[in-house]
Amino acid sequence: MGATAPATATPGEDRAPRPVTGLRTPRPGRRHSVNRPRRSVLLTVLTGLVLVYALVPLVWLVINSTKTQSGLLSSSGLWFDSDFAFFRNIADTLTYNDGVFVRWLFNTLLYVVVGAGGATFLAVLGGYALAKFQFPGKRGIFAVVIGAVAVPGTALAVPTFLMFSKMGLTDTPWAVIIPSLISPFGLYLMWVFAAEAIPTELLEAARIDGASEIRTFFTVSLPLLAPGIVTVLLFTMVATWNNYFLPLIMLKNPDWYPLTLGLNSWNAQAQTNGGEAIFNLVITGSLLTIVPLIAAFLLLQRYWQSGLAAGSVKE
Amino acid sequence: MTALSPPSTAGHPAPPRGPRRRRALIGWGFIGPFMAVFALVFLAPICYSIYLSLFRTQLVGGTSFVGFDNYQRALEDPNFWSALGRVTLFLAVQVPVMLGIALLVALAIDSGRLYGKNFFRIAIFLPYAVPAVVAALMWGFMYGTRFGLVGNINDAFGVSLPDPLSAGLVLASIGNIVTWEFVGYNMLIFYSALRVIPHSLYEAAEIDGAGQLRIISAIKLPAIRGALVIATIFSIIGSFQLFNEPSILKNLAPNTITTDFTPNFYTYSLAFSGQQHNYAATVAIIMGIFTMIIAYAVQLRGMRKEA
Numbered sequence: 234m235g236a237t238a239p240a241t242a243t244p245g246e247d248r249a250p251r252p253v254t255g256l257r258t259p260r261p262g263r264r265h266s267v268n269r270p271r272r273s274v275l276l277t278v279l280t281g282l283v284l285v286y287a288l289v290p291l292v293w294l295v296i297n298s299t300k301t302q303s304g305l306l307s308s309s310g311l312w313f314d315s316d317f318a319f320f321r322n323i324a325d326t327l328t329y330n331d332g333v334f335v336r337w338l339f340n341t342l343l344y345v346v347v348g349a350g351g352a353t354f355l356a357v358l359g360g361y362a363l364a365k366f367q368f369p370g371k372r373g374i375f376a377v378v379i380g381a382v383a384v385p386g387t388a389l390a391v392p393t394f395l396m397f398s399k400m401g402l403t404d405t406p407w408a409v410i411i412p413s414l415i416s417p418f419g420l421y422l423m424w425v426f427a428a429e430a431i432p433t434e435l436l437e438a439a440r441i442d443g444a445s446e447i448r449t450f451f452t453v454s455l456p457l458l459a460p461g462i463v464t465v466l467l468f469t470m471v472a473t474w475n476n477y478f479l480p481l482i483m484l485k486n487p488d489w490y491p492l493t494l495g496l497n498s499w500n501a502q503a504q505t506n507g508g509e510a511i512f513n514l515v516i517t518g519s520l521l522t523i524v525p526l527i528a529a530f531l532l533l534q535r536y537w538q539s540g541l542a543a544g545s546v547k548e
Numbered sequence: 549m550t551a552l553s554p555p556s557t558a559g560h561p562a563p564p565r566g567p568r569r570r571r572a573l574i575g576w577g578f579i580g581p582f583m584a585v586f587a588l589v590f591l592a593p594i595c596y597s598i599y600l601s602l603f604r605t606q607l608v609g610g611t612s613f614v615g616f617d618n619y620q621r622a623l624e625d626p627n628f629w630s631a632l633g634r635v636t637l638f639l640a641v642q643v644p645v646m647l648g649i650a651l652l653v654a655l656a657i658d659s660g661r662l663y664g665k666n667f668f669r670i671a672i673f674l675p676y677a678v679p680a681v682v683a684a685l686m687w688g689f690m691y692g693t694r695f696g697l698v699g700n701i702n703d704a705f706g707v708s709l710p711d712p713l714s715a716g717l718v719l720a721s722i723g724n725i726v727t728w729e730f731v732g733y734n735m736l737i738f739y740s741a742l743r744v745i746p747h748s749l750y751e752a753a754e755i756d757g758a759g760q761l762r763i764i765s766a767i768k769l770p771a772i773r774g775a776l777v778i779a780t781i782f783s784i785i786g787s788f789q790l791f792n793e794p795s796i797l798k799n800l801a802p803n804t805i806t807t808d809f810t811p812n813f814y815t816y817s818l819a820f821s822g823q824q825h826n827y828a829a830t831v832a833i834i835m836g837i838f839t840m841i842i843a844y845a846v847q848l849r850g851m852r853k854e855a
Contacts, residue, residue, distance in 0.1 A: 273661040280656045280668055283649060287672045287732060290686050293697065297689070309704075310690065310697045359582035366575030374579065381590045384836045391819045391828050392593040392600060412589045420582060446574050475679035477792050482820065493681040500685055501799050512689070519682040526677040534670060541740045 291523075298322055298517040305512055322517040329514055334521075336488060337495040341474060343406060344491055348413030349469035356416050356465050360423025361454060365436060375424075378417050394482050408483035409491070413473050419465040426461030426540060427454070463533055464540030474526055492522045594836075600829040618830035627808040628831055632838075634719065635810050639787035642723040647779060650731050654738035655764060669739065673732035680729060684796035687725045688713075692800070713801040722793045730786070734779050741775035742768060777850030781843045788839045791816065811835045 296313060297305060299322070304314035326334050363371060393412060394403060402408045431454050439449040455462075477493040484490060487498065496518050503510035530537070601618050605611045622628050653672060657665045675683065690697040691712040698709050712721040745768065753763050769776075791812040798805040807817035811831065819828035 270660045272663055274663075276656055276659070276661050277663045280653055280662055283653050283731070284668055284671055286728065287675050290683075290690065290728065291674065291678075293690060294686055309700045311700065355582040355585060359579040362575045362578035366571055366578065368572035368575030371575070374583065377591075378586065380840065381586075381594075384590070384594065384839070389590065389593045389597070389832075391815065391825060391832060392596040393589065394819075395600075395825060396593060396596055411585070414585045415582070415589055446577075450578075471677060475681070477679065477681045482816075493679050496685065497681055497796060500796075504799055504802075515685060516689070519685055522682055523678050527674055530674070530677050531670065538736075538740070541736065 294516060294520050294523075298513075298520045300513060300516075302510060302513045305516070318513070319517075322513050323521070326514045326517045326521065329511065333487065334492075334495065334518055337490050337492045338521075340406070340489055341491040341493075344409050344413065344476070345470055345473045347406075348410045349466065349473040351410070351414045352416040352419055352469040352473075353462060353466045355414060356419030356423045356469075357455075357458060357462055359420050360425075360461075361427045361431075361450065361458070363420070363424040364427035365431060365433065365454075378420060381417060390478065390482050397483065403483050404485050404489065406489060409476070409480050409489075412479055413469075413476065416465070416469045416472065419469055422465055422468075422540075423458070423461055426464075427458060430457045430461065460536050460540035462540075463536040467529060467533060467537045470529065471526060492518070496522065597829045597833055600826050601833055603826050605826055618827055619834065621827065622831050622834055625831075627814060628811065628834075631808050631811045631814045632835075635787055635790055638719055638723060638790065639784055641720075642726055643780065643783045643787060645723075646727040646731050647734055647776075647783060649727070650734035650779075651738055651776075653731075653735045654742060655768065657735075657739055658742040658768075659760070669736070673736050675728050676730065676733040676736075678729065680792040681796055683725055683729050684793045687721070687728070688797050688800050691721055713797065713804060715804045718797070718801055718804045722790070722797065725793050726786070726790075730783070734783070737775050737779050738772055741772035745771045773850060777847060780850070781846050784842055784846065785839055788812075788835060788842075 293310060297310065299317050299319040300308060300314045301316055301318045301321075304316050304318065308314040362368070363375065389412075397403045397408050397411075402411070435453060436449060439453050440446075444452070474491075475493060476491065477497070480489075480491050480494050484494065487495065490498070496515055499511055499518065500515045502508040503512065602613060602615060603611050604614045604618065653668070656662055657669050662668055678686075688696075693699045693702065693709070693711050698712060702708055710717055712718070749767050750763055753767060758766065789812050790810040794805050794809045794813060795816075798809075807821065808814040812835070815828045815832045815835070818824045818831065822828075
């Protein structure tokens, strides 16, 4: 990524008024060329509108997670209530109904670790094969996998549910994990990434040195694939963490619910007869649900963004 | 797979067909695990779905083979067509708006003219990390005219904004949620594609006297056409699969969002509330075929322009 701005020119320096020192030559004319364009307040403000759009709901979520159920109803949505209940809400969210939220959190982690981890592993192996080996059926594999992306979730959901129920897998974690193991997008990304990141000569050299294919894969290729792997891992993590439709179909027992399904059941609870309205817990729980993913994206941004950039080269 | 590793070929050139076959086996060894699971969770259900669609189960008489009767029923089913019409309208408006905003933001960030472009890039992307369920819950609360943001605005300014969850507006409200969720994701796809354009092209264009808009239309857009086509296809597929947002908002607007609001919702209702597995499978297959045709058409169009 990023060969644009020369490291020496930080924006601050760029704009600071410099004393005129007479003899110093004027700055070169190409200062505002395509490579070092003039910054624009207008463009920043316009793009800022999209930024506001993106952030307002998140700000709303943070503000309203500090309110009690009654405070939600009585105070304005975009400012704090006099009663600051943030920590009480977190405690209530974690302990409500015998701490079922924590149980959902662990379920989600289980689905993410096994599902997204497994999906990434399979995608890395497969993408590497597509990028670096010639074998019969390769074009067919690619066509089938990409074609399958277009099949709507429900086209698969109903028969998968019936199949899994015959196999006795519904209402178990496997019903959520097994379908999560396939990420066509991950396979595509790894294929494109591996084609670029691993020089074929390097593999040839390793082979000539007598390294087995397994060894070559783990010691030569895997380190080169790291940014691509982080990228695929993050995106499969999001897909699994945010999964709603599949668990909705497969799981009846709330003990196996992931966070998404649990939160919705809390929300729906207010609509049922005699159900307690716990919107403050729904909102606080929502906040707790998105914090880990946002943290992961922020912490790992350097890696996944470079992985994505390389992945988008090919048409 | 270790069993496949042959005796050393370094010193002794193997017979011509040997290495090739070996390489093929190794290739399959690497992609085999993916394909095995893929067959289980994609191919088998699709085949099973096709099988199911050819039968009908009735309380009296059990299961019988009915050929294409289910397909005929679906094509004459007004519920199916109204659901399909709704998502078609949805995608005709939502996808261009979303991709348009995403493209403009990507171009703005890529232009290097923004203050704090890294902050923009990451902050606009963040909604992607929010589960559709949470996004729909959140926006659902905000849409509320009673205690949500819309209600606040009504109170503060003494106006009465229309209810975002009313029959006339609910589709647009869902469109807004989906746009919010995916605008940053698409922006990032476009931005990543823009990043890899060699900057020497811009310099050359500038020397030739091309302005920014000309550089965008003559260099940047053609260079990221692949990313544009892919994003369009994925957005279309997503629109046809619309389910999560309406199903969550249904709690708030039970009367405006019916159980056949989208084709996906209809299939779900048929299968899991109506126990009509065979018919549900049929509707799902038709939607699958429909989606693939549209996706393929978009791809062809995208590639034709390239020539």
